[in-house]
Amino acid sequence: MFHDMHEECGVFGVYGHPEASNLTYLGLYALQHRGQEGAGICSSDGRHLHLDKSMGLVADIFSEKRLKKLPGHIAIGHNRYSTAGSSVLKNVQPIMANFALGPLAIAHNGNLVNAIELREELEKEGAIFQSTSDSEVIVHLIAHAKGGDFYERVIQAIKQISGAFSLLILREKELIAVRDAYGVRPLSLGQVDGAYVIASETCAFDLIGALYIRDIEPGEVVIINENGLQAMRPLVAPRHASCIFEFIYFSRPDSCIFGSQNVNDMRKKFGAQLAKESAVEADLVIPVPDSGVPAALGFSEESKIPFDFGLIRNHYIGRTFIEPKQAIRHFGVKIKLNPVKKLLEGKRIIVVDDSIVRGTTSKKIVKMLREGGGAKEVHVRISSPPTIGPCFYGIDTPTRHELIAATHDVEEIRKHITADTLSYLSLDGLKNIVPESHNYCTACFDNNYPISFPGEQLEQMELFLK
Ligand code: AMP
Numbered sequence: 001m002f003h004d005m006h007e008e009c010g011v012f013g014v015y016g017h018p019e020a021s022n023l024t025y026l027g028l029y030a031l032q033h034r035g036q037e038g039a040g041i042c043s044s045d046g047r048h049l050h051l052d053k054s055m056g057l058v059a060d061i062f063s064e065k066r067l068k069k070l071p072g073h074i075a076i077g078h079n080r081y082s083t084a085g086s087s088v089l090k091n092v093q094p095i096m097a098n099f100a101l102g103p104l105a106i107a108h109n110g111n112l113v114n115a116i117e118l119r120e121e122l123e124k125e126g127a128i129f130q131s132t133s134d135s136e137v138i139v140h141l142i143a144h145a146k147g148g149d150f151y152e153r154v155i156q157a158i159k160q161i162s163g164a165f166s167l168l169i170l171r172e173k174e175l176i177a178v179r180d181a182y183g184v185r186p187l188s189l190g191q192v193d194g195a196y197v198i199a200s201e202t203c204a205f206d207l208i209g210a211l212y213i214r215d216i217e218p219g220e221v222v223i224i225n226e227n228g229l230q231a232m233r234p235l236v237a238p239r240h241a242s243c244i245f246e247f248i249y250f251s252r253p254d255s256c257i258f259g260s261q262n263v264n265d266m267r268k269k270f271g272a273q274l275a276k277e278s279a280v281e282a283d284l285v286i287p288v289p290d291s292g293v294p295a296a297l298g299f300s301e302e303s304k305i306p307f308d309f310g311l312i313r314n315h316y317i318g319r320t321f322i323e324p325k326q327a328i329r330h331f332g333v334k335i336k337l338n339p340v341k342k343l344l345e346g347k348r349i350i351v352v353d354d355s356i357v358r359g360t361t362s363k364k365i366v367k368m369l370r371e372g373g374g375a376k377e378v379h380v381r382i383s384s385p386p387t388i389g390p391c392f393y394g395i396d397t398p399t400r401h402e403l404i405a406a407t408h409d410v411e412e413i414r415k416h417i418t419a420d421t422l423s424y425l426s427l428d429g430l431k432n433i434v435p436e437s438h439n440y441c442t443a444c445f446d447n448n449y450p451i452s453f454p455g456e457q458l459e460q461m462e463l464f465l466k
Pocket of ligand 1: 249288291351354355356357358359360361362395396397
C-alpha cells in the first residue's frame, strides 16, 4: 500500500563552505523533529561524493570522526521518518547513484502520488531499484531522461513526478534545489559566511547563524555552482497548495515558513480564535506539551483564563507517534507526560492540543488529568479542525478508517475521550487566520485534494472516501 511510502522529512544543503558537512550536521540537528528514523549526509569535495547514513538520530549517528570523512565545500543532508514497513537503512537518504553524467545524490522531502506507476514503467525499461522509497524514482528518471544536459534531464524528470517534493540534488560541483509547483512542503534559502544554505525550515538557519534570504518558490529550480545562483521556473501548477498542517503541528514554532510567516505566531492566533469560538468557564488553561503550547497561550490570552503547565513532558523520549507498533504507542503517552497534581487538583481544566488523529493521546490525557491530576472537569480544545482526510503529500496520517474524526462526530469523539466538553477550531476560523488561505492544502480537514491521484491510487483513494 502506498501508505507505506509516506515520509515526513527534513532536508538541508550547503554550497561554498569549507565546513559543509559540519553545517549540514547542525542543520539536520535543528530539523530533527521532521524525522527521527534515520539521517544521512552526502558531501562533495569538487571531485568525489562522500556519503554516510544510518538509522537513528543525527547526534547519535555522526561523530567528529565520521564527519571528517565527509570532506568538501558542498553537502546535502536528510532526516527521515517513515511508517512501519519501510523502516530500513536502504531507504535512508541521501540516495546516491552513478550514471552517464557522473555521480549524484538526492534528498527529498514530500510524497509523490505517482511513484508506483513511474516505478513500474522504469522497471519495464530495465531500471533496478535499491530501495522502496519513492524518492529513488526521481534518481532513475534523471538517469533515464532522453538527452540534453544535466539540467534538462532534471527538468524532464521533475515534470513527470506528481505530488509533493522539496528536493536537493548534489553533484560534484553543484547544488540544485527544486520545489514542486504546488509548494506543498517548505524550503528556504539562506546565506552564511558567503555560502548558500537551503533548509526545510528556518530554525536550521538560526542554529548556524545563517540569514534567511527567501523561499525557494513553488515550481522553482535553483542551481548553485561556481557561476553563482541561477533560478528558473520550469514547473507550473493550477494553484498553490502549501501544507496548512505545517503551521498546525509539523514545523517548529521558531521557524518562519511559506513566505516568512512565524509558526509560533500562527499557532497563538489559532488558539485565540479557538477561545472565541468555544469559550467555557474554567480555572486553568494548560497545553499538551510541546505541540499545544503556543495555541494554549493564545487561548489563555483571549479567554483571560490563567495559563500554566499542568502536564510535564519528559524530553528524553522520541515522539510516541514515531514508534511503529501500536502496543508501544499506548505505553508512550504515559512515559512521556505526567500531570502536576498540585496545580490541577479540584480545578476545571481546559487542555489545548493541536490535533486529534486516532484519538488515543487525548483519551489518555483526559484520564491522566482526572485520575493522576485530580481535575474536576476536563475541557478539550483542539487548535485545528477535525482531521478527516489522510495525507498523501507527506504528513504521516493513518488511513481514513483510523482517523477518528472521519467516522465519528464531535459528540462521539467527546464520549470516546471522556472529556466534559470537546471543541475544534472551525475550518473558516483557521482559513481566516492564515493569510491567502486559498494557497494552502486543507485536504486533511475538508477532503479537497489539490493534487489528483493517477491510476491505481485514484481507485484506492475512492475506496478511502467511501
Ligand atoms: P492520536 O493519539 O493519534 O490522536 O495523536 C494525536 C497527537 O499526535 C496530537 O497530540 C498531535 O500533536 C500528534 N500528531 C498529530 N499529527 C501527527 C503526525 N503527523 N506525526 C506525529 N504526531 C502527530
